[in-house]
Amino acid sequence: MHFDLTDLRLYLNILDTGNITAGAARSHLSLAAASARIRAMESSLGIDFLERGRRGVTPTPAGKALAKHARALLQQAERLQQDLAEYAKGVKGQVRLLCNTTAITEYLPELLADFLREHPNLDIDLQELPSARITHALRQGAADLGIVSDAVDTDDLHTRPFREDPLVLILPPDHPLADQPSLTFADTLNHDYVALGASSALAIHVEEQALHIGQRMPIRIRADGFDGVIRMVARGAGLAIVPRVAIERWPQVQGVTTRALPEDWANRTLKICARDVDSLPGYARALLEALTPGTP
Secondary structure, three states: OOOOHHHHHHHHHHHHHOOHHHHHHHOOOOHHHHHHHHHHHHHHHOOOOEEEEOOEEEEOHHHHHHHHHHHHHHHHHHHHHHHHHOOOOOOOEEEEEEEOHHHHHHHHHHHHHHHHHHOOOEEEEEEEOOHHHHHHHHHOOOOOEEEEEOOOOOOOOEEEEEEEOOEEEEEOOOOOOOOOOOOOOHHHOOOOEEEEOOOOHHHHHHHHHHHHOOOOOOEEEEEOOHHHHHHHHHOOOOEEEEEHHHHHOOOOHHHOEEEEOOOHHHOOEEEEEEOOHHHOOHHHHHHHHHHOOOOO
16 A cells, blocks of 8 residues: 555545545646546555545545545644744645635635735635535544634534624615615515525525525526625615625725624624644644634
């Protein structure tokens, strides 16, 4: 048996993405090279690590065992690299940070840029996921840090408050609902919506809330990013639900009508999470402190 770190990282990327093509892209390998590596891993032991299906791949029992050990080995290798980075020029560490939509677009760009400028030997692998998938990844050791909504269970994780992040309803000023001083989410579901892309963590979260009350959001169009959503609402394309911080920074805020939502899921707090702070690599602990200054 001979697996190198590239093999193990590729295998975990395939599991995390659910298919070999996406796992290869995340690993910066061609599909042919990735497939050859996986076949070599399986043939070296004469067992299958992946079950192939039309919808992607899933790990076999042996594959689950491999994933557990691969995560531990890669985390140990990362800690070794980070511990030695201060002694060797050009050696870089990496922190894997998983976040929801708002954290990535509204709160983190300047914070992460400042941190990277101060830590030239560090890279950050930043990915957007729904909060429930982030907490699962943290528990599995697939990420160092995560920023999630307080709607998900984090009882077994170390958490620190990050930002208050309420969601609001925005409407065109001439919309039939714009004259109503208060609205619930259910009140709006007979009207067209402008939504984020279907893979957006926030879009998934909001659309799930409609399903919880037995309805589907009538989505007329999807836009890439809050700016596009707000601009379409301002031009009369429909309603939207966005973070309050996104509408507050929009330069033409008078072009839309804003209503607070009374539902608990819309009045949320973001938290930064880790499985175990004491076992975090040094750079990951430094990033945690930078994102939550003064918080124990």
